[in-house]
Amino acid sequence: MPRIAIAGFQHETNTFSPTPTGWKEFCMADSWPGLLQGPKVIDGTRGMNLPIAGAIEAARASGQPIELIPILWCAAEPGGAVTDEAFERISGMILEGIAGAGALDAIYLDLHGAMVTESLDDGEAELLARIRRITGSGMPIGISLDLHANLSPDFVENAGPITIFRSYPHLDMADTGARCMIEILKRLNGAPQFAAFEQIPFLVPLHAQNTGIEPCRTLYRSLDELPASPDEYADIAMGFTAADVPNCGPSIVAYAKTRARAEALARDLFERFCACEGKFDTALFSADEAVHRAISMQGSGPAVLADVQDNPGAGASADTTGLLRALVDGGAQRASTGKEPGFIRALLGTMHDRKIAVDAHAAGTGVIFSGELGGKSGIAGDGPFIGRFEVRALSEGRIPYTGEMYRGGIAQIGPSALLSVEGAKREILVVVSSERTQCLDLALFTHFGVDPFEFDIVCVKSTVHFRADFEAGSRAILNVAAPGLFSCEPEKQTFRRLRKGVRIGSCGKA
Incomplete structure (x- = not known):
């Protein structure tokens, strides 16, 4: 034997x-x-x-x-x-x-x-x-x-x-x-x-x-x-x-x-x-451009914006606020298509901020409180989003996965909350967690009583894994270059130790 x-x-x-x-x-x-x-x-x-x-x-x-x-x-x-x-x-x-x-x-x-x-x-x-x-x-x-x-x-x-x-x-x-x-x-x-x-x-x-x-x-x-x-x-x-x-x-x-x-x-x-060098799709959109495109797009299902450089599954902090700011600052109405412009609903997750999550639990469901969300990692070009937030739902953060990739597993993200951003021109909901977790499974939203496919824009802190659960039924996926600890533009990264002859920025832009 x-x-x-x-x-x-x-x-x-x-x-x-x-x-x-x-x-x-x-x-x-x-x-x-x-x-x-x-x-x-x-x-x-x-x-x-x-x-x-x-x-x-x-x-x-x-x-x-x-x-x-x-x-x-x-x-x-x-x-x-x-x-x-x-x-x-x-x-x-x-x-x-x-x-x-x-x-x-x-x-x-x-x-x-x-x-x-x-x-x-x-x-x-x-x-x-x-x-x-x-x-x-x-x-x-x-x-x-x-x-x-x-x-x-x-x-x-x-x-x-x-x-x-x-x-x-x-x-x-x-x-x-x-x-x-x-x-x-x-x-x-x-x-x-x-x-x-x-x-x-x-x-x-x-x-x-x-x-x-x-x-x-x-x-x-x-x-x-x-x-x-x-x-x-x-x-x-x-x-x-x-x-x-x-x-x-x-x-x-x-x-x-x-x-x-x-x-x-x-x-x-x-x-x-x-032979594939130069054929890889390396396209990235700025946060503002991605939000504008998402608002302008026609079709059914949400536009999914991937915050690819703040993916905790690649070692990032999952707390940068560039994409959140673009959602808040962008226009509140769809581009005109001959019909009445519609109100935009946006959903973002998973933002890592233990203090805000704990504060939400202390406040309780339905309460509005002030705080500084995310941006606490000291990343260049980023900072906390200062605002008022309504607590929509709370959880202790033990969430069974429902998707194929992490089947049988349980996301253990600690005290967590679904918050709405008050004063924005559109409805913006954010899932906030006490532990870093990649937003690659629908359960990280549905656990809080929201269905991502009922929103116009869904923002995920993930690079590719989210596609297994989110791609089918979405009207588009846009990769967004907001600040983060994981650069998806290697040519802008400072490498000092690569072996001789490795080309960094040679894949070409699709």
Whole structure:
């Protein structure tokens, strides 16, 4: 009976964020469970769209007896560099679990691929190197990764097999973990496999990595077209551009029975990817322009404005006020279409402001109070929105997700409130939370008794993930460049540590 240790340690690091990610952030439950150990790794992730849950289910469904040894699983909301204390503590727990597990045949790891620590450019490569000192070079260490992984040669050399999400929004997280477990079992059953690795010489902004549009749609479809046998496959990592590290950017891994065949697969995909340079849709609108366009648009359903640079799912603060100000300051009526102009209703979420959320709870439903909403992160060009707000609804912030991406999970956003902005020329409602959370699920609005599809404009602090729940039924989606800690214009970001030859602003404007 194969014995396979399983563990997970996930973080997507925004090195431009000034707020470090420490031990307590990995222990707390947010959209995913808090730190789990031993059998709780299996019980606490069951039924969720998580890679480790998919890997566990694939092992059970394989038809062969397998002993899984669960060690640890944890994740923290994207943010600044992982503290050395947190990295050493969690890595030590994983290493101790592996060393104490007895004879193992393989290891499965649920990692992100873009973890940077206070002292390490590639935290996962270091973790993997330490594991190899225990296991030696021959043991399969299968790793599932996020689509936004920044892969390094050292990481790929020590890992194998690697599988990577193939959808953004990430609807296939559990499927990716399952694919990895299947590849591990193939190796344990004697299937030879060699790896090849290629790094793409240019960065792709996060909002242009949407796999539902070109050229990513065709690139990812080619992953099923390239292999000639079931024993070979390739995957693409699009990279995470908020990490100023040498290996930031897209890359390709390929596996086959021979090294030459793996290299041929990787090179083919590399050439297809490079041929797309200049074809990525990198368009962004200013907040004022986006609101004006949304008001002027005809059609049914809301215009969805994505506040892409203040996405907490990319390490941003989720409290900037640029888009809110544009909503308040813009005209209150639709552009004339021969009919009477209509009143505009707008909805925004999720704004992170613990003080305002607590003040709303103290005030109570139906009460109007004064305050300074958001803008407390000190981001250049941003500041609090000073106004009066009516409390429309309150919650303790434990919100079951209803969408596909985070199925089975619960958003734990702390004391939270639905507020209306008083004195505005239009109805503007804002969901305010005590904890940062990406607005990627309709439940973050419907929980407060509002239906986003009944509004004219819906503003979400998200980059692409929101599309899984909001795109169908909307009349348009506009990507907005308001202030935030996650730049979707890499050419305006100050990179100091990229490897030589990486092009930053070469994708072209659509």
